[in-house]
Amino acid sequence: MNAVKSYDPEKISVATLASHTALQILLAAHKHGFRTIALSAEVNMPFYKSFSFIDEVWPVTPSSLDKMDSELISRNAVIIPHGSMVEYFGPSITRLRTPIFGNRHLIDWERNQESKMKLLREAGIPTPRTYSSPTEASVPAIVKLYGAKGGRGYFLARNREELALKCSTLTEPYIIQEYVIGVPAYYHYFSSKMRGRIEIFGADIRYETNVDGRIPGLADPTFVVVGNLPLTLRESLLPKILKYGEAFAEAVERNIPPGLIGPYCLESIIRDDMEIVVFEYSGRIVAGTNVYAALGSPYSALYFGKPIDMGERIALEIEEAAAGNRLEDVTT
Amino acid sequence: MNAVKSYDPEKISVATLASHTALQILLAAHKHGFRTIALSAEVNMPFYKSFSFIDEVWPVTPSSLDKMDSELISRNAVIIPHGSMVEYFGPSITRLRTPIFGNRHLIDWERNQESKMKLLREAGIPTPRTYSSPTEASVPAIVKLYGAKGGRGYFLARNREELALKCSTLTEPYIIQEYVIGVPAYYHYFSSKMRGRIEIFGADIRYETNVDGRIPGLADPTFVVVGNLPLTLRESLLPKILKYGEAFAEAVERNIPPGLIGPYCLESIIRDDMEIVVFEYSGRIVAGTNVYAALGSPYSALYFGKPIDMGERIALEIEEAAAGNRLEDVTT
């Protein structure tokens, strides 16, 4: 049974790991009248404690989440999961009794790289070709370790020699993907159960070190994400981008009920024939939404008349769910 | 006679092709109390219909504009033209009796690449050298087909051999331009007939595939625009940028009465001696203004105390013209 049934809808708390997008999530939750709880690694507690919109900062370790379950529930807490939180706590997060905003089953589904990509293909979204061995791969190619995260664990092979040589040194499992020639673009969406629609929210480009350094050729390219830049898309691309977002949401709904709830992201390369090739996705809020924090995104104004950020979009959804006694529809 | 004379200034509609900058134009028009009409290709109608600020979505084809003329006039419609609309409807747009916000004669003028660039030179604005044949050109050079659009139909030649070889394969007419070494910067302006001034509005950088991909040398560079990034200019450049904008407006006024009305754009490279070289312009709203959609631009606050977007700037101009019974001054 979803613990949210026992919650007082007028006394909801919002909790998340103090990292990634916690600041925008908690600031917006505070503005919407929710109590805010930051689950913080010891070292970062002073930083998060310095902000008055965060009501409570709880110390956590990767293994301490289970112990907080009852305490979170007693506070009527809803957890907003994000990539760093999923990584930090590992599988223990989906075992919590505390309600999670979004679909917790998707977190488990994503642990398998094969089934993960299947959702995209089933949605009819173009994806890069994938190769299981260096000999059958085309070049340039990108090699991705199974545990790749935050831009670490990738490398580029420009030619067959480089690919064979680099792969021969790997001891971990990996996949080889076609390196699609074009420009990166990450699309943010929101699946609203309360309003029954998929909203296009924004887009960003990742800022990666060292590949976004400005003098090429000084070192091998690496792809460690250190920030994000706001991207405004050509308007003629938007109908297709929204269509892909909707198709993806339908594929998730078919495979992993109750489907997508709240923010998600498709991560693409746009080729020079304007084809969008999606190489990855996130089933929850991405750090790229931070580019709109507090200011709001241009596209959100299309739905709400004024720009709001993703933290506000989440807070609004929870608020509407609480008001309509429908918190079960937005949590798992 | 300008059909706008027959309009009820309290019941103006705003119409544009559903693409390019339609969303910011129509959202702002709606906020200012105008009725909004999106002229949409069949395939994009569901997308535009999903937004409540768009009152009507009319199906169009490239050849159907003429047939809508009377209907548009009966709605007191003012058309906001943009680059995609001019391209989509071709010369038929300037034959409409429906009033166009801006100077429709400039649209015809721009069809000739020679006379187009003449306006910049007449304004005393530095432009790239142009060559009529590969043998007289300096390298690196950019070769531009007459019908180049949205970043398609350009290519770079790094040396004389590449230039000669590539030009020899072309069957369409083209011009060869000096490839100016520096960084691109696009400046947005607004020529206000109601306030009698040129305003500097903002700046952007285009995001082009595949040239803005991050690993150079994997493929020949292409320049297909897929988005825009906001650019904040060094303040010491602003007086010169505004001066160029004013000089250009004067050149248009001399050559193509009644001159510039509403948004326009100068498209430049800034060299490392801080010289600004303008290689192209647009006589109407550019997609780069989308980077400020809903949020507003920093420079607009210098005139209005708070940031507004280009859609709002247009709506404000029409509103002031309607209130002062001067719609004839902002339409042709």
Place this chain on the structure above:
Amino acid sequence: MNAVKSYDPEKISVATLASHTALQILLAAHKHGFRTIALSAEVNMPFYKSFSFIDEVWPVTPSSLDKMDSELISRNAVIIPHGSMVEYFGPSITRLRTPIFGNRHLIDWERNQESKMKLLREAGIPTPRTYSSPTEASVPAIVKLYGAKGGRGYFLARNREELALKCSTLTEPYIIQEYVIGVPAYYHYFSSKMRGRIEIFGADIRYETNVDGRIPGLADPTFVVVGNLPLTLRESLLPKILKYGEAFAEAVERNIPPGLIGPYCLESIIRDDMEIVVFEYSGRIVAGTNVYAALGSPYSALYFGKPIDMGERIALEIEEAAAGNRLEDVTT
């Protein structure tokens, strides 16, 4: 004696050189009820006079500042210094009797490149290795003339031959710095005496010609700053970035009382091991804050509930100081 003691705290004027960040400073000062004075080079006066939020535009030359001292004091003026103002007026700025918002002694301290970098090292912030001769330097290296400014006076040497050759042609004094491989990131802070805290305000990337042109290899890279792009940082970097900002403020306070007042900036490369290497700083407002002009920065909302720009942050500090009769605490 600080002339601010004689000021009527209800009739403060804000003055700055008309360049760099003057527009955001003066617009915000105007909104907070201060009288605004732009000190402008003759050629730029029409530009600055065109904005109604600037109450007075005074003509200046590099040598005319001394003569304005009494006039500024009679207006109860507080000067907001910025990099272009310090460069334009040279040492004469620190001899003024007119109160300067911030620590004027830091301006003198920074004239010596050696003591300048000492502050960073004393704060325990990682800095690039520095070499006094080309023979002991590692490559790639960046060579920086003592008078380097706004991105001029730098060059890159990729290998030892290039380094030796280029250095041999220099007649001015220079330093050689390790060229740190990674991506640039500039962090904006505000040291508030009124609220007793260091605030993290925002971040930007410089847009430099010609190095940010998109076709590498067409010319030697140059680094002339022509604009700025907004950067949103990975949230997990923020605690460290704030810690560096605080450590730097403490180092300044120990060495140059009364320490940092108002805006400052640390200028870094982020390596792909996530290490932040600070190669430069500014003890006052940087042009990078212009990316948030009028719109406000995401991080400022963490402190104030809504986004404000750096001009507003300064105006708020002066307003609070004036209200509490503490203008002496924010000026020198």
